[in-house]
Amino acid sequence: MWKKLMIGGLVTIVVLYILFEIGYFATSSPHFCAKCHEVSKYVTSWESSVHSNVTCLECHQPQGELGKFHAKARGLNYVFQHFSGDYTIPTRAIVSDQECLTCHLGDNKSFPEAIRLKNTKAINHYKTIKESQSCLECHRDTGHDIDIYLTTDLESAKPSS
Template identity: 30%
Template sequence: MKKWTIAAVLIGVGIVIAFPLFSMTYYTMVRTSTPEFCASCHEIKPAVVAWRSSTHTNNAAGVVVDCMDCHLPAPQDTFDFFFAKSYHGIKDVVIHFLAGAYDQEKARESAYAAFDNDQCQKCHRNLLHMPTRRGAMLAHRSVVYARPGYEKKCVDCHYDLVHSERGLVMFRQTREAPYQAKGLRQL
């Protein structure tokens, strides 16, 4: 056989094996990033229950922000998504089986310490346009245009915005008649 024939056969076999393997892996990664999957772990269930009553699920716009939207890189960033998902999955399984009792507050602190403003700014892009909220605009300006040594994270101020123990968060847009997201499955 000629060298190019052998090379073509090897490339063809590689594609036939690699494509389904990659597709199944990607599908599994995305399916295990749903709120329902996250809630299947008893340690995380309180966070998912709190998320369901937050404005990231119940809001006037009808937008539902899932766990992976904040806690993982976007799936379009394939390598970063696979790495982060694999790392957190392995870490969580090891902690579940080998560590002592789950410390929810310690886990929350660790998650917030790892948060990057880019995670929030994937959706919240126009932070400086708040004509009726001068204080909020000035606070956001100190994050967007932070001076060296004075950097802030979104979660410094918005600490309990999503994973709160307060029940339905009563922000201005939900004060009158809270919007309840449709189609969410019960945990």
């Protein structure tokens, strides 16, 4: 009896995980995200950036399998906000320095052409990392322009429906 329950439970977990991975893959393109997440202007900006070969989630999701669950839970929240109209632009984007470093120190084999960090007379990246200074302090608009929806008088901060 216990053996059947254990096997049944294990099969259920594996099937649910496979379904999650299929759903994750199907819903992870920038254009899919822009359908229900008010980021269409950011996607347009991203398409002409040096990071246009990197998807949203490769920068905006914590690493690992739990990071995938975290990103999709946030995504469901954005879908709810979109359809309820209860949101504020801009939403806070999550970008971890670890995501930057994984590529630019050469640890992400998916992007072997990524420019490697180096120290120059002007910038000492070793010191910057050692002092826990965020990559975004100098490279905030690298993936796409920031604050696209904002104007000096905050008019048009929220797209009209």
